[in-house]
Amino acid sequence: MKSLLAPGHRGCAGCCDAMAAKFTLMGAGEDCIVINPTGCLEVMTTPFPETAWDVPWVHSLFENAAAVGAGVEAALKALGKKGNTKVVVMGGDGATLDIGMRSISGAFERGHDFTYVCIDNEAYMNTGVQRSGATPYNASTTTSPSGKVSFGNPRPKKNMPAIMVAHGSPYVATTSLAYPKDMIKKVQKATEIEGPSYIHCHAPCTTGWGFDTSKTVEVARMAVQTGLWPLYEVENGDITKVRKLGKSIKPVEDYLKMQRRFSHLFKMEGGEEEIAKIQAIADKNIEVYGL
Template sequence: MAEHVAGCELFESGHRACGGCGPALAARLLLNATGENAIVVASTGCMEVFSTPYPETAWKVPWIHSLFENAAAVASGIEASLKRQGRSEKVLCVCGDGATFDIGVLCISGAFERGHDITYICYDNEAYMNTGIQRSGATPYDASTTTSPAGACSTGNQRPKKDMPAILAAHGAPYVATASISYPQDFMKKVEKALNTPGPCYIQVHAPCCTGWGFEAGETLNIGKLAIETGMWVNFEMENGEVTKVKKVKRKPVEEYLSRQKRFRHLFKPQRRDAEIAKIQAIADRNAEKYGIDIKKKE
């Protein structure tokens, strides 16, 4: 990992995140991996709000906030300036799924198409949490949000989760990866790899949100592990468009993951919706087949 003074965190405690906040842990792990030689560009979002209420900041590296949609463009300009000056700082974007999947996708596409040497980190908590838990392009199928509420005529969000890793791999990104805060060492190793890979790199880290998903704050890491163990989230690496590494698991049924979150409660109460649960199981099965995540049982 990046050289780091023992006991000295670059993401300071005392910020205003919820107890059990997944993105807060993602930020801490991220800076443990980057070390001090980093410049962070942040979009509007949960992490920006809870970590930098003026005049305070939890970031002990240079940190720049611009608009919801243009973090990648700002990072591109910083990277070009540093390159002109012959400086060695690493430039990172740290943005939520709303800024990444939806509002900022134009600027991200431009930065990756131009080949800027930046690392883009998306902390994916699967909705617009800061503004009221509205659905985003990252919201999973059947999740209930304030703009895709479950009820008598709806089972929640009816759109599939957008495949941002594939989109950015298609831009020619040399390194694309997914990670989870529930596997800290894996996430930090991937950040280091991205920083040491020339060109635009992308990491999407799964960051469960106890407030928006509806689970107890002490369960954050367990929920993240269940996402992987059921095939609802896959940890993998892609290099030059090819999948090179995947975390394999002994898969559990998706209802073990779904039943522990309020956003999927309507699938179980007041009566089970087996047809909908089966649709989500099929999504996990497709993930398993696509990435080959199943550990084969011994005969």
């Protein structure tokens, strides 16, 4: 299968965005148009006058990627050129859960035929590891630092897939870059379904999370194995497929220990209680999704 994201881009070693973008393109195929808002993926793949994209690519603003995607889809239809061409938006968690929420909501409400892929590295990595709506509970970021009066981010991670299900999307799925075949298959399915589809990819960031560049896939896999990141599909409002864990479920402590952003929980007084709260989040996922 041809790689539509060329090597030689400026991504970090072990870059999660590069992996997620590569798998997305493998699922969408060559006949696609990509809309990409401001963020790490945009910056490291398109330093003027270079580009790593081997498909038509449009850079949007942070806040309007879904609106641009909707416009591209509408223009193709108006020109009679839509055919099998896939319109794919790839945005980070900041451009999706926070700044771009309004345009995503509008595009999905209007029913545009395109696929939105959120590459979720759980903070604003491109601008200095600031907290986003996707930052998990107790993670330390530059705007939610751990310290004498704080264990880090005090708010739970926003459930964006559930929000998109509530918008009436015919297909919503979660993925992880640790399971490329699963992601490729889900993206392919999403792009072939008529209407606005949504894919949410968990993407560990070596720089912002604080782990060795060789461990990206290992960290991503552990998030799934603990139950903190369940893999599932929702079709027309109903959960249709879930990746079961069975007896292979790992304690969240194993996942947290792999990352500098949670290291304070193993040093601060009261850290054990906070780890237990994170374990409770995983336990609830295991129960709700039948993992």
